[in-house]
Amino acid sequence: MRRLASALLALGLLVALPSTAFAHDVLERTDPADGTTVAKLPGSVVLTFAEAPLAIGAQVVVTGPSGTASSGAPTISGREVTQAIAPTAPGGDYTVSYRVTSDDGHPVTGTFSFHATVGLDGSTATAGATVHVRPVSATDDGQGSLLVPILLTIVGTVVLLGVGGFLLLRGREADRSGSASGR
Missing domain, CATH: 1.10.287 (Helix Hairpins)
Incomplete structure (x- = not known):
């Protein structure tokens, strides 16, 4: 007894x-990096997480001077989530908002920004453009988690x-x- x-x-x-089973996945780095200026807008943005996210519910929205610049659905390869950018995207300020499902089933969300001097369409950004950076929280859903x-x-x-x-x-x-x- x-x-x-x-x-x-x-x-x-x-x-x-x-x-540690309750720890959620975190974004380790982005390409382009948060708050940076790139000479030419890349054809895609890449988000690298600490662990491989699940494909279910993955969303990456790239927004630029002319509105939504995302092209197609994001792809996941290992720890990297890649979102293509439309070939008509101009130069300027870009914000990337993401929501992925971590391997423990919890959503991981956040936002980062960058500036592209020249767009994929060959246009240049207007002078004096500023990048508004909102810090990315590793657990935006932290209270619910x-x-x-x-x-x-x-x-x-x-x-x-x-x-x-x-x-x-x-x-x-x-x-x-x-x-x-x-x-």
Whole structure:
């Protein structure tokens, strides 16, 4: 009986303790890099993550001076997500917004910006253009991501208390019946 209680307590501690399994994927780098100026607009943007994202729900939207400049769906190869840029995209300020699904099933979102002096269409950016950079948060969904570990901890604790109480009562009943039969 005590062995079972000890095993359940050990299992409960494993469930209740935070682990790296709750860590979400993070964006490690982008090409073009966030906040940089490139001489010529590249044909695509590349986002490199710490772990390979899942293909489900991947979205990358490239927005430039003439609106949306994304061309087709993003492709995933290992840890890299590549989004093609339309060949008619002009020079200027670009913002890239992304949402991918990390390998643990949680969404990873963010935004980065860059400036291209010359566009794919050969046009040059207007003088005095500025890049407005919004810092990319590794866990934009961070508040929601804590919900799962908190709920698991609460449920695990309630289950452990319930099982522990049951075993304690069962042990007392066994002691009573053992002492009653010994009379």
